[in-house]
Amino acid sequence: MKFFNLLKKELKEMLTIQTIATLIIIVAVLSLAGSALTDVIEDAVEEGSKITICDEDNTEFTQSLIKTLETVGGTENEVTKVTLESKDYAKELKRLDITNVVVFPKGFTEQVQKGEQANIEYVGSMTSLSTMSNVGFDSETATEIIKNAIEAQLYSEKIAAGKMTEAEVMQMDSPILVDETTVVADKSAKISSEILFSLCKMQGTFVPIIVFLLIMYSSQMLLNAVSTEKIDKTLETLLSAPVSRMSVLSAKMLSAAIVAAVMAVAFMFGMNNMTNSFTMGADASQFNEVLEELGLSLSAAQYLLVGLQMFASVLIGLSLSLVLGALAKDIKSAQALVMPILFTAMIPYILSIIIDIKTLSPVFKYIVYAIPFTHTFMASENVMFGNMSLYWGGFVYQIVILAISMTFAIKVFTSDKIFTMTLSFGEKGKKRKYKKA
């Protein structure tokens, strides 16, 4: 009985209204991410069955191969034939409004008939660093489908002829050699999209982590600073001293921003060291050249652009924490009050790692875009892939939100509200109460 009472008391203390609210929000966030993910996977599966072919060889063999492609692998594939007008693949993909194309170059049939490994070209575009953005008709899928189609063709021809030479048997093992080109924004380079994705994955994963940690730490720091000052009544002492409230406010925000910036530099330094240690075994300079050629290696100006949005997000987080810190009645409520900031940062953080937010359904997309932190999570990708209108649109939106949240924070800090406004959790009948001084 004694133990039961102890257990009941502990559970009551742990299962507070804020804990339950946290659980509900986690379930909602994960459900939202899952729902968004389902749409993306469905789209990817649909995209995977679309094959775009440019038949420069245009022989009976290639035409028959294209026919085979429509049904190869036991699935119905939607094969579209296109004509490329130039070797400027970035321009051609844009003109034809396609994301990839398989090219049968001139002499392809001749190579096959000679029993040689036949060259094909695969041109694919990379639009995001998120994991799910690369699910679909990539080079590996293309190679596999075409290999199967050629094998089917060769088998039927050779078996019909009644014999196969040793070279032909070897050709069966590896009938084609894929020459890959990847397009990024308006640039293209001879590199596999898979290798490119692996090279950039670090950036795609770590930039969101840094952004998330920055928002989380700086917000938590300021919220604690304000709530502790209020709870300990040091704020009353400070604000009755001959110093303006704006100076106190600015000092608090600036110090949190400086610590956040120091943390960002430390994270970036650590990340850079880690990335370098991963690529040391590979021919790093060769890859670096390709990354630079494609604009996937951020320049100083691009880092500055990413930094701008990072700073905007940190300031938004800080101004919100300032208001929330002023609402705290005690340490427990201060810890709970940081949750709204964490969750609004967590939603775009998780989504940006898994999927390309741009490809979400319009409703989901605009809900996620409405979270000001989203644009910072997308900043490096937007800059790298040349989505500058999305970058600047996001930045302007962040500035508007920052102006609103800062105005509100200043209003709270420079008015009586800093002392009178409290948010009490678990108090029946009253969500917000104005404390009588």
Added chain:
Amino acid sequence: MENVLEVKGLSKQYKKGVYASKNVTFDIKKGEIFALIGPNGAGKTTTIRMISTLLKATEGDAVVMGHSILTEPGKVRENITYLPDEAGAYKTMTGKKYLQFMASIYANDSAAAAEYVKTASEICGLGDRLDDKIGSYSRGMTRKLLLARAIMSKPALAILDEPTSGLDIINALDIRRMIKELASQGMSFLLSSHNMLEIEYVSDRVGIIAKGHLLETGTPSELLEKHGAANLEEVFERVVKNSEIL
């Protein structure tokens, strides 16, 4: 004698018709110790917070050394110090660092700041413990440090909310003597307390406040005589019971 503080019809309304403090009027002269007495929730702290420029008055005004709390709050803050009830200090700082930090805010130059720290170090009597973190201090030690901070700059008006709360009898007596001594040197005090015996001993004049209304002011002896009471507690009881406002 010149007035250091003039409070004129000061009111604070939180909701329509709900006043935490209503039409409070009194003044404090140079070198005078004025105390507001009343139970918890009487409106003492609200009145003090308005005079300290922390809360905005909804009606009336208070003038500190010729500066209005409504139009010149910055100038008012240059002439006052405020010690809130149950106030804390930055726990990660040492006592000395705290005094240096606060002195840097009140002083106009480093020499004055150093002088303030020296004065405060003497007043608080914490000795070597000033080099320890405030987090390791007892409640009484923290209160002495904060009191020292409040009077180190010798402001025109020191506003002390429950100045001796948390102090033992010996330390409380020391503080009361110190307040009297500083007042004799020309510093003015606005005190708030529900310890009526303390107020009777230390104050020159007393204001009785209840439910936001300042019911009566006078010297302790005037009030005792007027109400035929043995002590201020009895005066308070009779004033509150006889009041038509409440």
